[in-house]
Amino acid sequence: MKTLLKWFALLLLPALAAALWLAWPDVREPALVEGAALPATAARIEQGRYLARAGNCIACHTQAGQAPYAGGRRIGTPFGDVFSTNLTPDRQTGLGAWTPGEFWRAMHHGRSRDGRLLYPAFPYTSYTRVSRKDSDAIFAYLQSLPAVAAPRQEPELRFPYNTQLALRAWRALYFRPGEQREDAQRTAQWNRGAYLVEGLGHCNACHTARNALGGIDLARNYGGGPIPTLGWEAPPLASPQPMSDAQAAEMVELLQGGTSRHGVTTGPMAEVVFHSLQYLQAADIDAMVTYIRSLPPVGDAPVPRQPRVSAARRAELMRSGEPIYRQHCADCHGQQGEGRDYVYPALVGNRMLTGASAGNAIRSVLLGGYGPSTARHPQPHGMPSFAQRLTSEEIAAVLTYARGNWGNEAPAVSPVEVQRH
Ligand code: HEC
Ligand code: HEC
Ligand code: HEC
Structure with missing residues (x-):
């Protein structure tokens, strides 16, 4: 009997696992189509550069201080961290040996050149909608970059999320490959x-x-x-x-x-x-x-549980918030929260202050920040960080005031919620 069990464990279990693996339905995968590779003309490369920007590939595929598109940036997920890969045309570590068909399969189907299923931290759940023509143009652009040697880094995911079986299951549940279809009813x-x-x-x-x-x-x-x-x-x-x-x-x-x-x-x-x-x-x-x-409304988002603030406590926070606002905020955001056009954001009607959750507003006040520097606004103004200057009680008060004034009608912010950030 004992030996029977041993044989069972030795032979049958792996066989069962293999059968399960094979039987688990992965999303249907079309055959790899190479087609006639389109010539990488200057115009196609330029088109690819534009499309790569539309896809924001550079943000994830560049590590601070390193060559653009060489990968290696750590991307956090609730299941552990993964690393972006090298998209430059280095033959050993990048896309140098890839074909346009293999690249399209990665974009469209989330499968790497060697057959490995890719982690959806690479947003192929969206990129699957990109046309083959556009995918080829992006590929032509990436192949025109200087080659940089930067080997792949192993993901640091927890078991079982680091297994291909888990990925298969995830894909069966949440991934529907398919190009974006034209809707003839629309413009x-x-x-x-x-x-x-x-x-x-x-x-x-x-x-x-x-x-x-x-x-x-x-x-x-x-x-x-x-x-x-x-x-x-x-x-x-x-x-x-x-x-x-x-x-x-x-x-x-x-x-x-x-x-x-x-x-x-x-x-x-x-x-x-x-x-x-x-x-x-x-x-x-x-x-x-x-x-x-044109997006259809979807109803209110579920709000994370927040500490309750009584009506009396809210009135107290409102009262103490007003002078803090006058002293620390009104110079930029205006006496009535009106802001200054194209310089300081208005706080009246601002989604961060009218929404059910105050999370982003708390973060902004704690961390401060800048808008992005763009061709239209090359030198955006900054918001100072108040983490060292105001206590949690004061931040809760000033935000309760800003969320409950000038027509804003959002719930109070409790100091406990500020401390959580
Ligand atoms: C939100 C972050 C993010 C963005 C944006 C992103 N990627 Fe990635 N990409 C990743 C990560 C992380 C991986 C590694 C996944 C893995 O190891 O399974 C990856 C992998 C890939 C791979 C597979 C490489 C290989 O060696 O298997 C390709 C190809 C790729 N990305 C191309 C692109 C292109 C093209 C764009 C822009 C259109 C883009 N990525 C945008 C995060 C991103
Ligand atoms: C990496 C995450 C991320 C991605 C990707 C992203 N957004 Fe955002 N977006 C945010 C966050 C966080 C905010 C809130 C902060 C702010 O208002 O600046 C925001 C705010 C906005 C706002 C302002 C909303 C308001 O009422 O204040 C718009 C509009 C917007 N995003 C559009 C887009 C569009 C269009 C895309 C795709 C091209 C996009 N976002 C992709 C994270 C993202
Ligand atoms: C020196 C000018 C200045 C002062 C003082 C200032 N802010 Fe700001 N604030 C800004 C700028 C500029 C931004 C946009 C940049 C950003 O959000 O990173 C901003 C953004 C914000 C945002 C995010 C809104 C959005 O749409 O991005 C909130 C909330 C906010 N401020 C609240 C406050 C509060 C509350 C105070 C006082 C405790 C304050 N600010 C003081 C300049 C200022």
Whole structure:
């Protein structure tokens, strides 16, 4: 009996595991099509450079202080860290030996040249929508870069997330490969916007909440939510009320220049504008906003649990917040929170101060920051950090005041919540 069990363990278990592995349905994969490689003309390379910017490849694939596109940047996930790879044409460590077909398979299907399934920290859940033609142009551009030797770094993921079986299961649940289809009912501009937002822009990688397994919650697409490991929250892009023309025009300004009449992008969004959106043609930004305006509303985002603040305590915070605001904030943000056009963001009507969650506002006050430097606004003004200058009680008070004044009607902020950041 004992030996039987031993044989079972030795032979049958691995066989069962192998059978499970083979049987686990991976998403359907089309055959690798090489086709006739298009010549890498200067125009195609230029087109590829533009598209790589639209995809913001450089932000993840460059490590601070190192050669652009040589990879090695650590990307945090709730399951551990992964490292971006070398996209320069080095033959040993980069894409030098890759074919356009293999590159497309990575973009479209999340599979590396050697057959390994890739971690979705590489947002191929969005890039799968990119056309083969555009993928070929990006490849031509990457192949035109100077080759840099930079070997791949092993991911530091916890078991079982570091296994290919886990990736297969994840893909079966959350990954649907497929190019973006034209919607014949819509205008060419809308279709272009959908292609950019859903594909290269990978906007829902941040602007849609993720479930416990890191899957993008498409039922609440563009409903916003916390960005795992970054500590920032992405606001919803789908708005409950139709966006007015004036609001849409401001969004165009914000995405193109990082600073609009009333707003400034900050944190991770400032990086998206800095590396990517500021380089896009005005027509493409217009198209993206046209698409964003059409997103169906998804209802309020689930708000992380917050400490309760009683009505009496709220009134106290409001009272003590006012003089703090006058002393530390009003010079820039205005007596009525009106800000200064194209210089200091308005706090009245600001999503960070009208939303249910105060997380981003707390972060802004603690850390301070700058909007992105762009061609339109080369020297954006800064916001000082208040972490050393104000106590948690004072920050809670000033934010409660700013969230409850001038027509803003958001809940109070408790000092405990400030301390959590
Ligand atoms: C949000 C971060 C992020 C962005 C943006 C991003 N990548 Fe990546 N990429 C990664 C990570 C992380 C990996 C490694 C995944 C792994 O090891 O499984 C990767 C892997 C790849 C690979 C596979 C390389 C190999 O050796 O298997 C290719 C090809 C690639 N990226 C191309 C691109 C292109 C092209 C863009 C822009 C259109 C881009 N990436 C944008 C994070 C990113
Ligand atoms: C890396 C995460 C990330 C990605 C990717 C990202 N965003 Fe954002 N976005 C944020 C965060 C965080 C904020 C809140 C901070 C701010 O307002 O600057 C934000 C804010 C915004 C705002 C301002 C919303 C408001 O009402 O204040 C707009 C508009 C926006 N993003 C559009 C986009 C579009 C379009 C894309 C795709 C091209 C995109 N974002 C991709 C993280 C991201
Ligand atoms: C010296 C001018 C200055 C002072 C003083 C200042 N801010 Fe700011 N603030 C800015 C600028 C510029 C930005 C945009 C840059 C950024 O968000 O990183 C900003 C951004 C913000 C934001 C994020 C809003 C957004 O849309 O990006 C909040 C919230 C905020 N400030 C609140 C405050 C509060 C509260 C105080 C006082 C405790 C204060 N600020 C003091 C200049 C200032």
